[in-house]
Amino acid sequence: MSERRRSAGTSGPAAPSADEPKERARFTKIMSEPVPIPEAAIERAVTVLRSGRLFRYGEDTGGEGEAASFERAFAGFVGRRHAVAINSCGCALFLAMKALGVTPGDKVLCSGFTLAPVPGAISHIGAEHVLVDVTERLTVDLLDLEEKAVQSGAKLLILSHMRGHVHGLDAVATLCHRLGVAIIEDCAHTLGARWDGCPVGSFGAIACYSSQTFKHINSGEGGILATDDDALAAKAIMLSGSYMMYAQNGTCPPEEVFAPIRDATPNYSMRMSNLVAAVLRPQLDQLDGWIARWNDAYRRIEAGLKTIPHIDPIPRDPRDAFVGSSIQFLAEPGLAPEIAAAFVDEAAAHGVYIKWFGADRTAGFTSRYDQWRHLADSRRLSGADRVLPRLMDMRIAVSFTPEDCRTIVTVLAEAMDAATKGQRG
Numbered sequence: 001m002s003e004r005r006r007s008a009g010t011s012g013p014a015a016p017s018a019d020e021p022k023e024r025a026r027f028t029k030i031m032s033e034p035v036p037i038p039e040a041a042i043e044r045a046v047t048v049l050r051s052g053r054l055f056r057y058g059e060d061t062g063g064e065g066e067a068a069s070f071e072r073a074f075a076g077f078v079g080r081r082h083a084v085a086i087n088s089c090g091c092a093l094f095l096a097m098k099a100l101g102v103t104p105g106d107k108v109l110c111s112g113f114t115l116a117p118v119p120g121a122i123s124h125i126g127a128e129h130v131l132v133d134v135t136e137r138l139t140v141d142l143l144d145l146e147e148k149a150v151q152s153g154a155k156l157l158i159l160s161h162m163r164g165h166v167h168g169l170d171a172v173a174t175l176c177h178r179l180g181v182a183i184i185e186d187c188a189h190t191l192g193a194r195w196d197g198c199p200v201g202s203f204g205a206i207a208c209y210s211s212q213t214f215k216h217i218n219s220g221e222g223g224i225l226a227t228d229d230d231a232l233a234a235k236a237i238m239l240s241g242s243y244m245m246y247a248q249n250g251t252c253p254p255e256e257v258f259a260p261i262r263d264a265t266p267n268y269s270m271r272m273s274n275l276v277a278a279v280l281r282p283q284l285d286q287l288d289g290w291i292a293r294w295n296d297a298y299r300r301i302e303a304g305l306k307t308i309p310h311i312d313p314i315p316r317d318p319r320d321a322f323v324g325s326s327i328q329f330l331a332e333p334g335l336a337p338e339i340a341a342a343f344v345d346e347a348a349a350h351g352v353y354i355k356w357f358g359a360d361r362t363a364g365f366t367s368r369y370d371q372w373r374h375l376a377d378s379r380r381l382s383g384a385d386r387v388l389p390r391l392m393d394m395r396i397a398v399s400f401t402p403e404d405c406r407t408i409v410t411v412l413a414e415a416m417d418a419a420t421k422g423q424r425g
């Protein structure tokens with residue numbers, strides 16, 4: 001690119017004069033490009049379609065079905081004994097709470113920074129939300145967690161590793177153990193991530209994952225529940241709707257675990273189909289490669305963001321071996337909302353889409369606790385109130401090349417330049 005473009009965003013030469021408009025960089029790829037469906041997955045899906053056996057259970061299935069094979073492969077991937085394939089992560093969270101015995105009116109602690117399906121799952125049960133505050137690093141505020149747990153008497157925490165920011169899991173687990181609070185880990189953005197060497201999702205009683213298109217494996221809709229506990233797995237299998245064919249689950253607990261529940265558990269019809277499972281299983285083989293690409297792009301973009309004035313990427317704990325499928329950064333305290341808004345608009349006009357949690361109205365996939373007016377808990381969260389208005393969030397596609405990352409950073413640098421100049425002018 002031209003000399004002019006290279007000097008963009010630095011405090012180099014004076015701005016070009018009005019009759020010599022500056023050539024701005026533009027990102028032309030689609031930022032929300034999903035992870036590609038591998039050819040092997042397409043072939044498997046076609047085979048399932050030809051067989052007509054899209055429903056996972058049957059009296060005579062002719063061998064292990066795709067859903068069961070996927071469950072075994074998934075449990076192996078995340079290092080848990082059991083996996084149950086569900087129709088979404090929101091439903092997996094609902095079933096996890098049901099399996100743990102949550103009933104209407106119970107209090108459930110929930111990260112104040114999470115996506116709308118999480119409070120949605122709590123509402124689905126008819127339980128009562130107790131929102132827990134977040135820190136500047138988008139992780140749970142341990143003091144607030146302890147205070148809210150003691151105050152409310154809640155015995156369960158849904159811990160969302162929102163946008164892949166892994167909470168200090170040893171500290172959260174130690175505190176929850178002391179308080180007698182069980183943990184469901186919401187791993188929608190942390191499939192493949194590790195905390196201090198252990199797979200994220202192995203700290204709670206149950207972990208829930210998503211295969212919605214913009215997570216780490218893609219089947220449009222889908223969810224997986226994972227646990228080491230035989231009784232919880234059996235309960236989840238029955239609740240998901242296995243009829244009396246629960247033994248066809250890919251990681252089925254022993255028959256005697258089902259004896260007390262088989263005739264006393266409702267069927268919520270929240271299964272994954274064989275077609276969805278066929279699309280997913282080959283993606284597990286690709287995931288390590290995709291994670292390496294996401295993280296390479298993340299590090300390049302993160303380094304670039306550090307050179308742009310007024311914004312800073314959120315620092316990560318060295319124990320957080322995250323998956324960089326998106327990046328979050330904060331506007332500096334005191335940056336005028338008009339400049340932040342102009343920055344977002346300028347970037348979008350040049351092909352880089354940023355989700356800003358500080359906009360007047362939540363839009364798209366942004367999700368803010370004060371937007372959930374269906375909740376009974378209307379207390380403010382002071383930490384979230386400090387951080388969310390400054391929070392910006394950008395998707396990273398697995399296909400981004402080093403050149404793409406450079407272009408994105410240039411677009412953002414030029415957008416900030418234009419936004420701040422516009423303000424002065």
Ligand SMILES: *Cc1c(COP(=O)(O)O)cnc(C)c1O
Nearest residue numbers: 088089090115117162188210212
């Ligand atoms: C996407 C997401 C969910 C919900 O997943 P679905 O499969 O769409 O129900 C839950 N929690 C978090 C943090 C998410 O990002």
